[in-house]
Amino acid sequence: MxxxxxxxxxxxxxxxxxxxxxxxxxxxxxxxxxxxxxxxxxxxxxxxxxxxxxxxxxxxxxxxxxxxxxxxxxxxxxxxxxxxxxxxxxxxxxxxxxxxxxRVNLPRHKVSPLNWIIVLGQGLLSFFEHLHGFVELIGRLIQDLGRFIRRPNTGPWREISANIYHSGFQALGITALVGFLIGVVLSFLSAQQLRQFGGDIYLVDILGMSVVRELGPLLAAILVAGRSGSSITAQLGVMRVNEELDAMLVMGISHGYRLIMPKVVALAIAMPLLVVWTDAMALLGGAASAKLELGLSFRYFLQKLPDAVPMANYTIGLLKGMTFGMLIALVSCHFGLRIKPNTESLGRGTTTSVVTSITVVILADAVFAIVFSGVGFR
Structure with a gap:
């Protein structure tokens, strides 16, 4: 039918x-x-x-x-x-x-054999444009810090405290979990190799140096870049979309003094503390794995650790944490302020901010490795 x-x-x-x-x-x-x-x-x-x-x-x-x-x-x-x-x-x-x-024939776009030169030139121009903006942002930050030091009573203390809480305290859970698991994995794999050569006692040296000097600061920085860096960029981007940044300028409120400087100062304070926390959790996981895999007691691990890791390595780790925190905050604020008032730019800017922050952190870690190559070894 x-x-x-x-x-x-x-x-x-x-x-x-x-x-x-x-x-x-x-x-x-x-x-x-x-x-x-x-x-x-x-x-x-x-x-x-x-x-x-x-x-x-x-x-x-x-x-x-x-x-x-x-x-x-x-x-x-x-x-x-x-x-x-x-x-x-x-x-x-x-x-x-x-x-x-x-019958309509759409025109075909002819790709020039020299198109790669155009793409390369555009990339270089974009890079130098971002570099110029980043240097300008650092200059404004230095001016705001000078103003803050001269008149601390009028400083953005509440903003600094709030950023320390959001970027530092609320990141304790994820950094502890990742640090503990990395310590377990690193200790387990190292123990497998050291057992073949009878070098079980050197596990503390390998674990202590790698965690305190490199892995602890780097892990904390990458986690903070993905968690807090994206949040900072998204916050500034939403303020741009909602025209709140323009309203602040109309009211005579400086973006750098009320938005950028508190975030940089907060991460400069919170990151070294997160590095110490991540180091402790990674070493705890490594000690637990060493106990199960090699039978090394926690007491032996703690007694051996100060001799295995010179004090200079702790200082280098804390200095890395402070530097990484400031770089993450600056990169996140840089891309947050460059977001255009539309949702597409907000998503693209947040993604670019996280990727750039992690890249800058790794580059800074490489610079630290070169500069302090002869420091912290017995």
Whole structure:
């Protein structure tokens, strides 16, 4: 039983069984074609008619036809009119528009063989533009710090305290978990290798130096860059979208003094503390793994640790933490202030901020490794 106004294709075969004519009836509009099973059945029938040779198409029985139905038939015809086609005069204009649109050839973009030079130049210009903005941001920060030192009573103490809480205290959980697991993994893998050479007692040296000098500050910085850095960029970006930054300028409130400086100072204070916390959790995980894998007691681990890791390494780790924190805050604020007042720019800027922060942290760690290459070793 056919539903009224259903799009129907009727195939009239010849005496030999080959299809000679196809008659379309019913309503060929999107609301009729979208009924359950209609579009799939019509497409199946049209696909079976593509290799049937010369056919006569009769569309005079179609009650109503829209662009969707006409395009469906046009695609089945191979995007050209059949030689034997009967149309209602009302359908002629619709198919004429489709035929005219099919003849339009979009211009092809020719890629120049020197296109890589253009891309490289654009990349260099963008890099130096960001570098100029970053240096300018550091200059403003130095001026704001001088103003803060001269008049501490008018400083943004509440903003600094709030940023220490959000970037430092609330990050204790994730840094503890990651630090503990990294300590367990590093201790377990090192123990497997040291056992082959009878060097079990040197596990404390390897674990202490790697965690305190390198892994602790780097892990804490990467976690803070992904967690707090993205939050800082998103916060400034939302303020840009909501025009709050413009309102602050109208009221005579400095962005650097009330937004950027508190974040930089807060991370400069919180990051060394997070480094100490991450070091402690990583060493605790390493000690637990050493106890299970090699049978080294916690007491031996704690007694051996000060001799294995000179005090200079703790100082280097804390200095790294403070430097990484300031760099993360500056990079996050730099990209946050450059976000345009639209949601697409907000998402792209936040992603770029996190990636750049992690890259800058790793580069700074490499600089520390070169500068302090002869410090902290017995």
């Amino acid at each position: 056919q539903i009224e106004n259903t799009p129907i294709l009727t195939i009239q075969p010849s005496a030999g069984g080959a299809a000679q004519s196809v008659m379309a009836t019913g309503v060929w509009q999107v609301h009729a074609l979208s009924q359950k099973g209609q579009l799939k059945g019509i497409n199946r029938m049209l696909a079976g008619l593509k290799n049937k040779g010369e056919l006569e198409w009769d569309l005079t029985g179609v009650a109503s036809l829209d662009h969707i139905g006409a395009q469906l038939l046009w695609n089945a015809w191979g995007k050209k009119r059949p030689s034997r086609l009967q149309l209602d005069p009302r359908q002629e204009e619709l198919f004429a528009r489709i035929e005219q649109a099919s």
